[in-house]
Amino acid sequence: MMNLLKDNRGGQIFLALLAVLTIFIPILNLGMPETSPFHVSTYTVTLLGKYLAFALLALSVDLVWGYMGILSLGHGAFFALGGYAMGMYLMLQIGDRGVYGNPDLPDFMVFLNWPEIPWFWNGFDNFWFAMIMVALVPGLLAFIFGALAFRSRVTGVYLSIMTQALTYALLLAFFRNEMGFGGNNGLTDFKDILGFSLQADSTRIGLFIASAIALALGYLSCRTIVVSRLGRVAVAIRDTEDRVRFIGYRVDKVKLAIFTFSAVLAGIAGALYVPQVGIINPGEFSPLRSIELVVWVAIGGRTTLYGAVLGAFIVNYSKTYLTGVAPETWLFALGALFVLVTLYLPNGIVGLLKRKGEEA
Amino acid sequence: MISLSLLFSSSSFAETTNSESFIQALVQLQSKSYKDKGKAIEQLVTTKDERVQSILEAMLKARLFYTKEDKVTVIGKKHPDGFSLKSVLNQKDLGVLSKSKLKKIKVNNKLRGILRAKIASLSLSSPNANVRLKAVKQMFGKTDKAIITALKIHLEDEKDSDVKNKIEVLLRINDLNSSDKVVQLSAIKALRNDLNPETRNKLEILKDSPDAEIASASKGALENIKKKLGFYENVNTAFFGLSLGSVLVLAAIGLAITFGVMGVINMAHGELIMLGAYTTYVIQQIMPNHIGLSLLVAVPAAFIVSGSVGILIERLVIRHLYGRPLETLLATFGISLILQQAVRSIFSPLNRAVETPAWMAGSLEINPALALTYNRLYILLFCLAVFAFLFLIIKKTSLGLSVQAVSQNRSMARAMGIRASRVDALTFGLGSGIAGIAGVALSQLTNVGPNLGQDYIIDSFMVVVFGGVGNLWGTLISGFTLGIANKFMEPWAGAVLAKILVLVFIILFIQKRPRGLFPQKGRAAES
Numbered sequence: 096m097m098n099l100l101k102d103n104r105g106g107q108i109f110l111a112l113l114a115v116l117t118i119f120i121p122i123l124n125l126g127m128p129e130t131s132p133f134h135v136s137t138y139t140v141t142l143l144g145k146y147l148a149f150a151l152l153a154l155s156v157d158l159v160w161g162y163m164g165i166l167s168l169g170h171g172a173f174f175a176l177g178g179y180a181m182g183m184y185l186m187l188q189i190g191d192r193g194v195y196g197n198p199d200l201p202d203f204m205v206f207l208n209w210p211e212i213p214w215f216w217n218g219f220d221n222f223w224f225a226m227i228m229v230a231l232v233p234g235l236l237a238f239i240f241g242a243l244a245f246r247s248r249v250t251g252v253y254l255s256i257m258t259q260a261l262t263y264a265l266l267l268a269f270f271r272n273e274m275g276f277g278g279n280n281g282l283t284d285f286k287d288i289l290g291f292s293l294q295a296d297s298t299r300i301g302l303f304i305a306s307a308i309a310l311a312l313g314y315l316s317c318r319t320i321v322v323s324r325l326g327r328v329a330v331a332i333r334d335t336e337d338r339v340r341f342i343g344y345r346v347d348k349v350k351l352a353i354f355t356f357s358a359v360l361a362g363i364a365g366a367l368y369v370p371q372v373g374i375i376n377p378g379e380f381s382p383l384r385s386i387e388l389v390v391w392v393a394i395g396g397r398t399t400l401y402g403a404v405l406g407a408f409i410v411n412y413s414k415t416y417l418t419g420v421a422p423e424t425w426l427f428a429l430g431a432l433f434v435l436v437t438l439y440l441p442n443g444i445v446g447l448l449k450r451k452g453e454e455a
Numbered sequence: 456m457i458s459l460s461l462l463f464s465s466s467s468f469a470e471t472t473n474s475e476s477f478i479q480a481l482v483q484l485q486s487k488s489y490k491d492k493g494k495a496i497e498q499l500v501t502t503k504d505e506r507v508q509s510i511l512e513a514m515l516k517a518r519l520f521y522t523k524e525d526k527v528t529v530i531g532k533k534h535p536d537g538f539s540l541k542s543v544l545n546q547k548d549l550g551v552l553s554k555s556k557l558k559k560i561k562v563n564n565k566l567r568g569i570l571r572a573k574i575a576s577l578s579l580s581s582p583n584a585n586v587r588l589k590a591v592k593q594m595f596g597k598t599d600k601a602i603i604t605a606l607k608i609h610l611e612d613e614k615d616s617d618v619k620n621k622i623e624v625l626l627r628i629n630d631l632n633s634s635d636k637v638v639q640l641s642a643i644k645a646l647r648n649d650l651n652p653e654t655r656n657k658l659e660i661l662k663d664s665p666d667a668e669i670a671s672a673s674k675g676a677l678e679n680i681k682k683k684l685g686f687y688e689n690v691n692t693a694f695f696g697l698s699l700g701s702v703l704v705l706a707a708i709g710l711a712i713t714f715g716v717m718g719v720i721n722m723a724h725g726e727l728i729m730l731g732a733y734t735t736y737v738i739q740q741i742m743p744n745h746i747g748l749s750l751l752v753a754v755p756a757a758f759i760v761s762g763s764v765g766i767l768i769e770r771l772v773i774r775h776l777y778g779r780p781l782e783t784l785l786a787t788f789g790i791s792l793i794l795q796q797a798v799r800s801i802f803s804p805l806n807r808a809v810e811t812p813a814w815m816a817g818s819l820e821i822n823p824a825l826a827l828t829y830n831r832l833y834i835l836l837f838c839l840a841v842f843a844f845l846f847l848i849i850k851k852t853s854l855g856l857s858v859q860a861v862s863q864n865r866s867m868a869r870a871m872g873i874r875a876s877r878v879d880a881l882t883f884g885l886g887s888g889i890a891g892i893a894g895v896a897l898s899q900l901t902n903v904g905p906n907l908g909q910d911y912i913i914d915s916f917m918v919v920v921f922g923g924v925g926n927l928w929g930t931l932i933s934g935f936t937l938g939i940a941n942k943f944m945e946p947w948a949g950a951v952l953a954k955i956l957v958l959v960f961i962i963l964f965i966q967k968r969p970r971g972l973f974p975q976k977g978r979a980a981e982s
Contacts, residue, residue, distance in 0.1 A: 166781045240962075247966040250781045252720050256916045257962055263913050264958040267951050382913065386722075386788050393785060426796035433789020437782045438775055 099318045105445065108170040109401040110311060116143070121300045134166040137296050141371050146411050147306035148368035151313045152405035153391045155360035158317050160389065162326060163353055164333030169258030170361050171385035172265050173233035175375065177362025179269075180232055182282035183216060184225035189286050202284065203277045213275045224290055229366040231278045237358030238351065245347035245354075250332065250336065259382050266380035272413035281376025288370050291364050299371070306367045312388070313360055317400050320353065329353055385443075390429070393436050396443025405444060461943050477502045479541070481528050484514075485521050489563055496566070497510050508577045510543050514901060515570040519543075528808065531557065543779075572601030578611065584615040595653050596638040603629050624649055631657045640672055645800075647676045648683065650824040655680060681938065683764040687757040692942050698831035700938025701838035704931055705893035706911040707918035711930040712886035713765075714919055716849075716862045719773055720784040723791035724915060725908025727765060727887045731757035731894020732903045733798060736807045747812035750895065757891035764794075765887020769880050777879075791908065799905045808902035815899060834896050841892055842931055848885065849927065858882045862925070923971030933972055937961075 100107050105291045120143065123135040152174050159165045190197040200212060218224040240261060244254060244414040272278035291298040320326045327350050331339045369375045378384070388407075395406020410432070417425045440447060476498055483495035496514075499507045512520040518536065520531045529549060531538035537553035542783030562570065594602060606622050613619045628651070630642035643661070646654050658680070661673040706728060713721045721727075735753040742749045752900040768790055776783045815833060818826040848857040857878045860868040869875045897907065922933030937957055944953035968974070 117583040166784070187464045243963070243966040249965055252784060253920065253965065253969065254786060255720075255781065256920060257965060260913060260917060260962055261702050264962075267955050267958075271951055329840065353719040364730055383909075386785075389785065390789075422911050423796065423800055426792045426799075430792030430796065434772055436788045437789075438772065441782070 099315060099322060103318075105384070105399060106314070108406060109314070112141050113307055113311055117304055120303065121271075124300060126198040126295065127327065131283065137299050140296075140299050141146075143304040144299070144306045144371045145368060146408050147303070147310050147372065148364045149388070149391070150404040150407040151310045151364035151367070152388055153395070153407035154310070154313050154317055154400060155357040155364065156388055157392045157397050157400055157403035158320070158360070160392060161400075161403075162321055162333065163329045163350060164336075165260045165350065165354065166255045166389065167354075167357075168253075168255050168259075168382065168385050168389065169262035170259075170357070170388060171276045171382075172262035172380055173237060173358040174270075174365040174368070174388075175265070175379035176233045176236065177229045177365030178369040178375040178379060179276060179328075179365075180219070180225055180228040180362070181366035181369045182285075183219040183221060183228075183266055185285040185370060186282050187216070187220040187290060188288065190285065192286055196270055201277075201282075203280065203282075204275075207272055208277075215275070226366070229362050233362030234355050234359040237355045237396075241351045241354040242347075243351045253379035259385070262380050262385050263382055266382070269377035269380055277376070279377065281374060281378075282369075283376070285370065285373055293370060293373065302367070302371050306371070309363060309367055313363070314400060314404070317360075320356070321400070325349060325352065334361075387429070390433055390436070392443075394432060394440070394443050396445030397401070399443075399445050401442050402445035409444070409455045411451075414436055468908060474504070477504050481510075482526075484519075484528065484560055485526060486772040487557075489566055490564060492560070492562070493569060494574060496569060498508060499578065500965070506543065507845060508574060508874065509826040511570050511574050511577070513543075513915070514560060514562060515567060515574065516521070517559060517562065519560045521560065523556055523558055528560075529557075566668065568599065568601045571599060572605045572916050575602045579605070579609045584618055587613075587615065587618045588621060589843055591618060591625060594625060595651060595895070598625065598629055607979060624651065624654075628657060629651050631661060636666065636669065639669055643669070643672045643676050647679050650680065650822055652823070684824050687822070691825055692946070693939060694827055694831070694941030697935060697941035698835055698938070699942055700935035701835045702897065703918050703938050704934030705834075705838050705896050706890075707922075707930055707934055708842060708887035708927070709886040709893060710915045710919050711922070711927055712845070712849075712889065714916070715885055715925045715927075717843065717882055717886075717931070718862070718924075719883065720776075720780050721767065721768075721883075721886075722772075722788035722912065723786055723794060723889055723908075724887075725910070725912035726791045726794035727761040727890035727908070728894040728897060728911060729798065729903075729905070730761045730764060730794070730907035731808070731891030732809070732907055733802065733894070734760045734891065734897040735895045735898040736802075736809050736903055747814060750812055750899075753895045753898075754892055757895045758888040759891075761894065762884040762888030765890075766880050766884040768887075770882040773883065774876070791807055791912075795905050795908070802905075804905055806902040808904050809898040811872025812897055830899055833901065841889065845885075845889060846927055854878070854881060854885075917958065920965060921961050921971055923973035925975045926971070926973045929971060929973035936978055 100110070101436055120135055120140060123133055124140050127134040129136075147257055152170065155173075156167060156170050159167055159170075186201045186258060189201065193202040193205075200209060204212065219228070226350045240258075244257060249257060263395055268274055269276055270279055271283075275284065285293055286300075288298065291301070293299075314419055320329075330340065332344075332346055332349060336346060344442070365379075367374075387410075391406040391410045392403045395404065396402030410429075414425060414430065417428055434442065442449070478496045480498040480502065483491055486492055486495070496910045497509065499510065509530070510519065510528075518531055519528065520540070528543050529540040530543055531540050531552075534551050536551050537555075538553045540549040541547065542549055575590070575594060575820060578593075579587055581587055581590070591606075594606075598606075603626065606626060610622050612624070613622065619645065624646070625685060626643050627642045627649075630638050631646070631654075633639050633642070639661075643658070646658075655677070658673045658677045662670055662677060664670045664673065706725075709727070710721065710724050713719050713724065713866060731753075735750065735759040738753045738756055739746060739749045742752070748750070768787070771784060772786050772790065776786060809829065815830040817824075818828040820826045847855075849858060857868070857873050858881075860871070860873055861875050861878045861882075865875055868878075894907075896901075899909075901907065901910075918934045918937060919930055921937065922929030922931070941957050942955050944956055965971075
């Protein structure tokens with residue numbers, strides 16, 4: 096572990112901050128009376144928890160984009176699939192407390208006159224089965240898609256457009272009521288997770304801590320990959336793919352391994368996101384969402400991992416702030432960020448800080 | 456108040472020329488005796504007054520009244536407060552009157568027969584062949600003895616062959632009901648190729664006829680008709696496919712220039728289409744009285760608007776990012792967000808209504824089973840025209856040659872004295888302008904709103920990638936192929952699933968042939 100953080104100031108600072116956050120936020124939320132100026136509201140805790148899930152998602156994008164040169168415009172799809180797997184578990188925990196009070200069927204199925212629960216919902220009432228699916232479903236999709244794409248050497252913008260088409264196709268599919276995932280409305284109205292009520296402050300804190308731990312582990316595992324031989328080959332592929340292939344490496348296998356791992360990370364991020372926001376719907380598949388998260392990475396600074404985390408926090412905080420204060424300016428701001436960062440900040444904020452540091 | 460206006464109109468009918476016998480007949484219609492009413496109808500018809508037909512039609516539909524107070528004959532239409540009235544003399548609105556103040560001019564079955572026959576022969580007596588054809592078409596499924604007799608009489612004088620054919624078909628359909636087996640059989644034989652739903656309905660009944668000969672003849676005829684119908688249904692689907700394809704080609708053809716020839720990933724392409732559609736809207740607002748003309752004005756206007764925005768984007772952003780495709784993709788996506796929000800702020804986030812000129816409405820009826828709507832037909836033609844225009848520019852003009860030279864070997868082209876950066880700007884402007892023109896066409900088919908561009912960007916990229924980058928013909932063929940494939944899958948898969956299947960198909964296809972249907976060959980293929 097020390098090895099991973101040696102010569103990695105940014106990573107050290109990031110993990111230290113994350114640890115401080117994880118220890119003090121719960122204390123400030125549960126320990127302080129609500130009147131105290133140091134009290135952190137549950138709303139803020141949930142918001143931070145959401146950002147942590149986004150940060151994990153940004154990590155997964157940075158891993159494939161920063162270190163392997165694959166600009167995926169479809170990572171939102173893996174995130175959403177993980178989210179849906181979690182949502183299905185949460186949906187089945189509602190039991191007979193739904194609007195229709197049907198103990199076997201979720202509300203939307205009663206509403207659509209489904210006679211029984213479809214086969215692919217089987218097993219999702221078990222938490223651990225659902226957790227396996229959270230990783231397995233996005234991983235499997237990435238594996239199949241990647242195996243096809245990398246073997247036939249679809250690269251660059253073609254690959255980007257294909258990933259976009261993938262998430263677009265899933266978006267259309269999940270909008271259909273016949274798919275059995277709640278159609279347009281998605282899955283919502285969750286009650287509890289593992290027996291703990293989702294409305295309780297302690298559960299929120301628990302989810303926040305879980306997200307923080309997942310992010311820390313995600314960061315360390317990405318770091319492990321990056322410093323390993325596999326990671327070095329990946330960087331070499333990013334820089335000159337053909338040369339790596341001629342040297343004798345199986346480029347497609349390296350890509351496939353890292354791409355699949357990244358999709359699993361994105362799926363886990365989705366699973367952490369859903370119980371905190373309380374809804375998952377097909378909107379998460381929209382191509383816009385996937386491109387947006389590429390910007391998080393670009394703004395934070397790619398090929399640093401912690402830069403992606405920084406970007407996710409900054410962009411999402413601005414989004415929360417701007418859509419609250421002046422909603423019509425948000426798209427202007429986001430659009431301008433895209434243009435300015437690509438033109439003037441190719442290495443993102445981290446790059447800017449590093450340059451400042453070297454000058455000083 | 457109302458009776459005043461009625462009086463006023465009854466005094467004003469002296470101004471329009473109302474012959475003595477016309478007025479007399481109108482009064483006689485109010486008689487209680489059906490016999491007198493029959494005579495009145497006869498008299499009305501002999502006046503040859505052009506208002507007679509509408510009066511008879513209203514009478515047949517039991518919508519002809521007269522006011523109890525001053526005995527004015529009116530046409531009434533159901534209204535919450537009774538009936539809204541129209542003068543039979545000059546079609547003027549006479550306001551609303553409660554039911555109790557009106558007396559309906561009643562008809563019995565015999566009169567109904569007479570009315571139908573008279574109306575039929577009246578409409579058949581028009582000097583305009585189109586009117587006659589329309590009249591005959593309206594009679595399908597509504598024939599009775601009186602009409603058939605009128606038709607038979609009229610057939611002898613009919614000169615126009617289209618009308619004649621229609622009447623003959625109508626008479627044959629009537630013959631299917633005949634009690635004479637020979638007549639029936641010959642009618643079945645003659646109607647073997649007839650596609651009117653009326654014929655089909657009658658034959659469906661006859662196929663269960665106790666008479667074996669008639670039953671088998673009807674069955675044969677039905678099978679033949681169904682085969683034909685199936686064929687025309689396919690033609691219809693293919694036409695829908697072509698029309699969807701032409702939309703795809705229009706949306707993608709500009710991209711084929713910027714992405715295909717220049718290699719620039721322009722994610723704002725959809726928004727350039729959207730700008731074209733909004734230009735159409737603005738021009739219609741400027742000239743609201745000339746909708747048809749405004750569309751023609753909108754084509755060059757949209758080209759200029761989207762083209763100049765495109766050149767601006769190229770000069771300000773894309774120029775700095777050549778050779779970095781992924782960064783270009785992100786930056787242009789940012790631009791697309793800005794353009795979307797700009798339109799949302801200026802025009803409101805709601806869809807704008809763009810009117811369709813009259814000549815785009817309606818359809819070209821080829822036979823009873825096949826009608827091609829004009830707007831789709833025009834868009835198909837428009838798409839081909841735009842393609843030809845673009846093709847000529849690229850292949851025949853000096854700009855086009857420069858574009859090809861720069862895209863094949865930039866430094867060599869510059870060494871030959873081509874100002875590469877100017878060519879870049881112009882090419883991008885051309886591609887963007889074509890996107891604007893596509894927007895004009897799309898404004899006639901879909902809603903014009905801030906999301907218009909987003910809906911087409913992925914499809915456009917699919918078309919270009921599927922067809923093969925850098926190949927205009929590839930784009931054309933792939934657009935039509937995808938359009939037709941989509942429409943043929945729709946009946947059994949549903950619209951959304953068909954689209955998903957097409958997307959999945961393209962994703963798989965690209966794995967097999969990463970460079971599309973028509974890959975570039977030779978040196979241009981490198982990179």
